[in-house]
Amino acid sequence: MRNIFKLAARNLFRYKRRTLLTSMLITLGVVSVLLFISVSGSFKALMVGQITDSMLGHVQIHKQGYLASVDSLPLNRNLTGKQIDKVVQVLAEEDAVEAYSMRIKLGAMFSNFIETTNIRLNAVTPVDEIKTAPLLTERILEGEKEGLLKPGEILIPELIAKGMKVKVGDGIVLVANNKDGSVNGQNFMVRGILEGISGPGGRDGMVHIEDAKTLLRIGAAEVSEVAIRLKDIDQLPAVFASLQEKLGSMKNQQGQPIFEVHTWESISPFFNIAKMIDLMTFFIKIMLVAIVLVSIMNVMIMAVYERINEIGTISAIGTLPNKILGLFVVEGFLMGVLGTAVGTAISLISIAIMNATQISFDFGRQTGLLLSPAIGVADVVLVVVIVIAIAVVASLQPAWKAAKMDPITALKHV
Amino acid sequence: MSVVVAKQLVKTYVAGDIKVEAIRGVDFSIEPASFVSFIGPSGSGKTTLLNMIGCLDPPTSGQLQVAGQDITSLSRQEAARFRGEHIGFVFQDFNLIPVLTVFENVEYPLQMVQSWPNEKRKKRVLEMLDAVGMADQAHKYPSQISGGQKQRVAVARALVTNAKLVLADEPTANLDKETANRIIDLMKQMRDEFKTTFVFSTHDPRIVDNVEITFALEDGTLHRLEKSAGGDHA
Ligand SMILES: Nc1ncnc2c1ncn2[C@@H]1O[C@H](COP(=O)(O)OP(=O)(O)O)[C@@H](O)[C@H]1O
Ligand SMILES: [Mg+2]
Numbered sequence A: 001m002r003n004i005f006k007l008a009a010r011n012l013f014r015y016k017r018r019t020l021l022t023s024m025l026i027t028l029g030v031v032s033v034l035l036f037i038s039v040s041g042s043f044k045a046l047m048v049g050q051i052t053d054s055m056l057g058h059v060q061i062h063k064q065g066y067l068a069s070v071d072s073l074p075l076n077r078n079l080t081g082k083q084i085d086k087v088v089q090v091l092a093e094e095d096a097v098e099a100y101s102m103r104i105k106l107g108a109m110f111s112n113f114i115e116t117t118n119i120r121l122n123a124v125t126p127v128d129e130i131k132t133a134p135l136l137t138e139r140i141l142e143g144e145k146e147g148l149l150k151p152g153e154i155l156i157p158e159l160i161a162k163g164m165k166v167k168v169g170d171g172i173v174l175v176a177n178n179k180d181g182s183v184n185g186q187n188f189m190v191r192g193i194l195e196g197i198s199g200p201g202g203r204d205g206m207v208h209i210e211d212a213k214t215l216l217r218i219g220a221a222e223v224s225e226v227a228i229r230l231k232d233i234d235q236l237p238a239v240f241a242s243l244q245e246k247l248g249s250m251k252n253q254q255g256q257p258i259f260e261v262h263t264w265e266s267i268s269p270f271f272n273i274a275k276m277i278d279l280m281t282f283f284i285k286i287m288l289v290a291i292v293l294v295s296i297m298n299v300m301i302m303a304v305y306e307r308i309n310e311i312g313t314i315s316a317i318g319t320l321p322n323k324i325l326g327l328f329v330v331e332g333f334l335m336g337v338l339g340t341a342v343g344t345a346i347s348l349i350s351i352a353i354m355n356a357t358q359i360s361f362d363f364g365r366q367t368g369l370l371l372s373p374a375i376g377v378a379d380v381v382l383v384v385v386i387v388i389a390i391a392v393v394a395s396l397q398p399a400w401k402a403a404k405m406d407p408i409t410a411l412k413h414v
Numbered sequence B: 001m002s003v004v005v006a007k008q009l010v011k012t013y014v015a016g017d018i019k020v021e022a023i024r025g026v027d028f029s030i031e032p033a034s035f036v037s038f039i040g041p042s043g044s045g046k047t048t049l050l051n052m053i054g055c056l057d058p059p060t061s062g063q064l065q066v067a068g069q070d071i072t073s074l075s076r077q078e079a080a081r082f083r084g085e086h087i088g089f090v091f092q093d094f095n096l097i098p099v100l101t102v103f104e105n106v107e108y109p110l111q112m113v114q115s116w117p118n119e120k121r122k123k124r125v126l127e128m129l130d131a132v133g134m135a136d137q138a139h140k141y142p143s144q145i146s147g148g149q150k151q152r153v154a155v156a157r158a159l160v161t162n163a164k165l166v167l168a169d170e171p172t173a174n175l176d177k178e179t180a181n182r183i184i185d186l187m188k189q190m191r192d193e194f195k196t197t198f199v200f201s202t203h204d205p206r207i208v209d210n211v212e213i214t215f216a217l218e219d220g221t222l223h224r225l226e227k228s229a230g231g232d233h234a
Helices: A002-014 A016-056 A067-072 A081-093 A126-132 A158-163 A209-216 A233-248 A270-306 A308-316 A321-357 A377-403 A407-412 B046-053 B076-086 B102-113 B118-131 B147-159 B177-194
Strands: A059-063 A097-111 A116-124 A140-142 A153-157 A171-177 A183-194 A205-208 A225-230 A259-263 A360-363 A366-370 B004-015 B018-030 B035-039 B061-066 B087-090 B165-169 B197-202 B213-218 B221-225
Touching: A002 A016, A002 A321, A002 B102, A016 A225, A016 A270, A016 A321, A016 A366, A016 A377, A059 A233, A081 A097, A081 A225, A081 A233, A097 A126, A097 A209, A116 A126, A116 A153, A116 A158, A116 A209, A126 A225, A153 A158, A153 A171, A158 A183, A171 A209, A183 A205, A183 A209, A205 A209, A225 A233, A233 A259, A270 A308, A270 A321, A270 A377, A308 A321, A308 A407, A321 A377, A321 B076, B004 B046, B018 B046, B018 B221, B035 B046, B035 B177, B046 B061, B046 B165, B046 B197, B076 B087, B087 B147, B102 B118, B102 B147, B118 B147, B147 B165, B147 B177, B177 B197
Parallel strands: A116 A205, A153 A183, B035 B197, B035 B213, B087 B165, B165 B197
Antiparallel strands: A059 A225, A059 A259, A097 A116, A097 A171, A097 A225, A140 A183, A153 A205, A171 A183, A360 A366, B004 B018, B004 B061, B213 B221
8 A cells, every 4th residue: 555655646746747736726726615614604603693692682582473563663562461471481491591681672753852853772671681682782882881771861873873963961852652542752861872783673772671661651561572692502493493392382362373483593684694605605615626526537537648558567567457546546635635735724824814913894884893714623624525535536537447458458559 | 387388379359340360370388497489570460479378368269378277268357466476577668667766666566466575575676686787776767777777677577576487579679789689688597597487579580599499470370490590580
């Protein structure tokens, strides 16, 4: 076996330039794939983190039909009384749940005593909200971040602050329609300005849940949305399945489901972008396979053709066909190994450099997001194994041709 | 016991509608440690005959025994094994492996065809290089030595496995006369030293002066030439 490697390596070395070119092509492919995986992966993780940690949470529970009409923020589709108790009880049983926040979502008129505009609001319990959306406080551009807000205070979105020329500390009035059609108003003090983010709820203001109840004249417990944060996003499928089973399957007297359970994926449009990224990764991998297959096969067909006489010689003096096969397969294998080794090294170094130089990018209204590309051992191993396996597969056909060559015909070849 | 025994050996090539009777029923035998040549003009069937003896090409009909074994119906794999074990080859174009040194070329059959242990192998290769006078060139590559030297290395490679029979198809055709004679002398010397049977072919009547047994081939038929007739015959 050592001799087969020695001979194969010598033959590769004999055509230095060709070996180098082919290996470089493989290197290029490996580098593109690994860098794409790491950069897109980090982009994805960052975006998903932004979306789930600053607003959505990982899972959301609503009353059946709420999300379909979420644009009008309907108050008559809130969860009430026993339904809330049930949710609390079910969530208490899930070990993977880190925290959850119960929100009332409402629309209101926003007045600075000169002008009036519409505003969408999330009414929350600050301690729960901070635990569920830990990045939320980061979005407070002006004003005290600590503690989020107290009753009587409001966080207003950037756009309204600018449009209505409202500053931190100003007094404003919210006027809202109640469920029964009456109207109620209440004074608030602007506690802070919230940075807008892409996706649903990204441009909403925020008030304390107790204020929402008085404004909307809600007596008993009532909730539009339960946002849930998991300890680990990898547990999402399991938790989702369990919640679906426990809550999603519950029916009322009319046989209609009571709750709807959603993961962030079905709520945020970014999930489709994430899926596109996965699809692109897949196609880039396919391209890598094609590059390796075509380049190695091409070189090996040439190698066999150039060495027909040599094949005839070694075959005549008694080299068995499987050894001849081995000689050529090992040549393809070594080229694959060379290309992959260099490619992996370049990729890892590039990733380290990217991390050291702190590349930032903007996405939608968010600016200065820091990219921290990383690549898992599993991804590297997968790419390495695929490339080397394809290199071997690509050499098989030419090698097989060499192995079954008739020595007389091969010796006569000029 | 004869190293090669051929009886009514026939080889017919069929290419489309055309049949070429390259060997037309020849009988001969070759004794151990003999020095034999097949002489004949181009197209007379020398290569065809040597290829059959060398287990590279099966006969169309007739009997052929080499090293006491019937070789008329060996599979490809069996034939390769048989060649690796019993036969050494010397080619017209030397056919050394260009990426291997002189030493490694001679080592090749012991490593890639047979599997000799390391130390024994090295010792044997040096011994053979010494015998053909190429020990001082052991680390050169084929491209760095002359044609005559290449053929010496090829003779060493053919003998290194202790083959009973060495077949050389026109081994001197690409060499000048003086070098050709030295190669023939070398082979004869090797025969004396290792008791190996040498069979070679040539179309050059001047070469056969040195040969003990000469068969003349003409249009696929064979007859043995008497020693005295050697030089100026044909
Ligand atoms: N593979 C083949 N197919 C058809 N005819 C062949 C083949 N090999 C040899 N011949 C023919 O057989 C005859 C003997 O050829 P060969 O043994 O090569 O002669 P030599 O080696 O003496 O020059 C020639 O007529 C040649 O054309
Ligand atoms: Mg010939």
